[in-house]
Amino acid sequence: MSIFFVARDIYFQGKRLLLVEIDGVHYSIEDKCPHRGGLISRGKICEKGIICPLHHKIYTKNMIKKNCVEFDLKSNSDFLI
Numbered sequence: 001m002s003i004f005f006v007a008r009d010i011y012f013q014g015k016r017l018l019l020v021e022i023d024g025v026h027y028s029i030e031d032k033c034p035h036r037g038g039l040i041s042r043g044k045i046c047e048k049g050i051i052c053p054l055h056h057k058i059y060t061k062n063m064i065k066k067n068c069v070e071f072d073l074k075s076n077s078d079f080l081i
């Protein structure tokens, strides 16, 4: 199982998003750790997921898949990178 950062610092409908690839599939999540709001995009990749830079809790691959934010790039004009 692999995980990679694809894009950071993306803003969509007032949210800061992070794009990651897990086993060849792309997921977008809010770039905000559920613990105390750390930037997940500034964490380190590990075998289980992403280690939050603030308190080092692991944002697991399953959490990423569960909290995925869906958006359609073709129909939304308020997408900024």
Ligand code: FES
Pocket (backbone or CB within 6 Å): 033, 034, 035, 036, 037, 038, 052, 053, 054, 055, 056, 057
């Ligand atoms: S803010 Fe991420 S572990 Fe605390």
